[in-house]
Amino acid sequence: xxxxxxxxxxxxxxxxxxxxxxxxxxxxxxxxxxxxxxxxxxxxxxxxxxxxxxxxxxxxxxxxxxxxxxxxxxxxxxxxxxxxxxxxxxxxxxxxxxxxxxxxxxxxxxxxxxxxxxxxxxxxxxxxxxxxxxxxxxxxxxxxxxxxxxxxxxxxxxxxxxxxxxxxxxxxxxxxxxxxxxxxxxxxxxxxxxxxxxxxxxxxxxxxxxxxxxxxxxx
Amino acid sequence: xxxxxxxxxxxxxxxxxxxxxxxxxxxxxxxxxxxxxxxxxxxxxxxxxxxxxxxxxxxxxxxxxxxxxxxxxxxxxxxxxxxxxxxxxxxxxxxxxxxxxxxxxxxxxxxxxxxxxxxxxxxxxxxxxxxxxxxxxxxxxxxxxxxxxxxxxxxxxxxxxxxxxxxxxxxxxxxxxxxxxxxxxxxxxxxxxxxxxxxxxxxxxxxxxxxxxxxxxxx
Numbered sequence: 001x002x003x004x005x006x007x008x009x010x011x012x013x014x015x016x017x018x019x020x021x022x023x024x025x026x027x028x029x030x031x032x033x034x035x036x037x038x039x040x041x042x043x044x045x046x047x048x049x050x051x052x053x054x055x056x057x058x059x060x061x062x063x064x065x066x067x068x069x070x071x072x073x074x075x076x077x078x079x080x081x082x083x084x085x086x087x088x089x090x091x092x093x094x095x096x097x098x099x100x101x102x103x104x105x106x107x108x109x110x111x112x113x114x115x116x117x118x119x120x121x122x123x124x125x126x127x128x129x130x131x132x133x134x135x136x137x138x139x140x141x142x143x144x145x146x147x148x149x150x151x152x153x154x155x156x157x158x159x160x161x162x163x164x165x166x167x168x169x170x171x172x173x174x175x176x177x178x179x180x181x182x183x184x185x186x187x188x189x190x191x192x193x194x195x196x197x198x199x200x201x202x203x204x205x206x207x208x209x210x211x212x213x214x215x216x217x218x219x
Numbered sequence: 220x221x222x223x224x225x226x227x228x229x230x231x232x233x234x235x236x237x238x239x240x241x242x243x244x245x246x247x248x249x250x251x252x253x254x255x256x257x258x259x260x261x262x263x264x265x266x267x268x269x270x271x272x273x274x275x276x277x278x279x280x281x282x283x284x285x286x287x288x289x290x291x292x293x294x295x296x297x298x299x300x301x302x303x304x305x306x307x308x309x310x311x312x313x314x315x316x317x318x319x320x321x322x323x324x325x326x327x328x329x330x331x332x333x334x335x336x337x338x339x340x341x342x343x344x345x346x347x348x349x350x351x352x353x354x355x356x357x358x359x360x361x362x363x364x365x366x367x368x369x370x371x372x373x374x375x376x377x378x379x380x381x382x383x384x385x386x387x388x389x390x391x392x393x394x395x396x397x398x399x400x401x402x403x404x405x406x407x408x409x410x411x412x413x414x415x416x417x418x419x420x421x422x423x424x425x426x427x428x429x430x431x432x433x434x435x436x437x438x
Binding site: 082083086087088089091092095126130134137138140141144145147148149151152153156159160161162166169170173174177181184185188189 | 301302305306307308310311314345349353356357359360363364366367368370371372375378379380381385388389392393396400403404407408
């Protein structure tokens with residue numbers, strides 16, 4: 001981590017990273033306000049307040065921190081005798097989680113364990129980068145579907161009257177889209193890519209060596 | 220159009236393009252079956268059958284053909300006295316349409332009219348390509364939100380019992396995601412990019428000249 005600065009475009013890079021973090025944090029805060037203020041707060045007792053942990057954990061985890069948090073909604077469904085996995089939101093969300101796990105295991109096998117040759121690593125790297133971006137977009141899409149579902153289950157009669165909860169949740173959706181666009185732009189620009197450090201150079205796990213097909217440690 | 224073949228990876232390119240078209244067409248057919256068979260067919264008289272044109276036109280137009288088709292839903296809302304633009308689906312859909320128009324006008328100004336310098340064209344091109352991909356993803360995201368809205372407005376009591384309409388519409392959503400992932404992969408891979416033809420070379424509007432900053436027609 002001795003030279004973490006991008007090669008060029010440093011000024012716009014800093015501003016875009018800053019903006020993405022502000023928008024991402026605002027999304028987390030807005031989810032917290034929606035669930036905490038409008039939907040009755042949080043609990044872990046099978047009540048509707050346990051469901052409220054689900055949107056917060058997913059936005060905080062899968063979108064903002066890329067973690068996990070699926071248990072709350074299944075536990076709430078079990079207590080309230082609501083079937084699982086029937087909605088498009090649940091299908092997209094589960095596909096995102098499963099693909100996220102596949103991506104994690106594949107990354108571990110190709111880049112951490114010494115099973116893959118330098119050639120295989122180089123061939124897999126762009127697919128791994130692409131799949132990571134697809135996962136981010138799918139996570140955000142799943143959030144938007146969850147927002148729409150929650151609003152129609154909770155406030156269908158008043159949603160069309162522009163009540164504050166509906167406007168807040170819609171705004172959250174737009175913020176999540178902005179977060180995804182900013183992150184996608186930052187990830188896909190060549191000029192924002194961090195140059196490899198000496199440690200990565202020796203292990204030949206950095207982007208430049210892999211994409212150029214060479215490896216200092218291969219015969 | 221004398222040399223439309225990509226530089227390399229022709230075999231996988233052909234298969235991926237074929238797969239994307241099959242999945243895209245299947246999405247259009249599934250939307251047609253959903254609206255035509257389950258939702259009562261099509262009409263242009265302010266009835267619910269006029270609304271049914273909206274999903275079909277949007278999937279066919281904004282996703283599969285990148286056209287337009289917003290009139291049917293506003294006309295249906297007016298006749299049925301339903302407020303416009305209150306839902307997250309409408310916000311995302313309208314944002315997509317507005318940004319699509321902005322993208323179209325910007326493209327016209329930068330690449331067709333001779334107002335932009337070669338340097339400006341080169342600077343704008345990657346942004347234009349990125350925004351095109353964002354628009355495709357936003358169009359698909361808006362479709363998924365529309366699917367969820369339509370299902371909850373129409374079959375909320377039976378959706379959780381895995382009725383066939385719900386499963387068909389969910390499958391449509393997953394197909395649209397697959398279509399988006401396939402197209403995104405095809406668009407972002409360097410090896411699938413078409414080499415410039417002589418006409419584009421002379422006009423310096425092709426990707427290679429623009430990204431390398433040179434132009435045979437600039438002083």
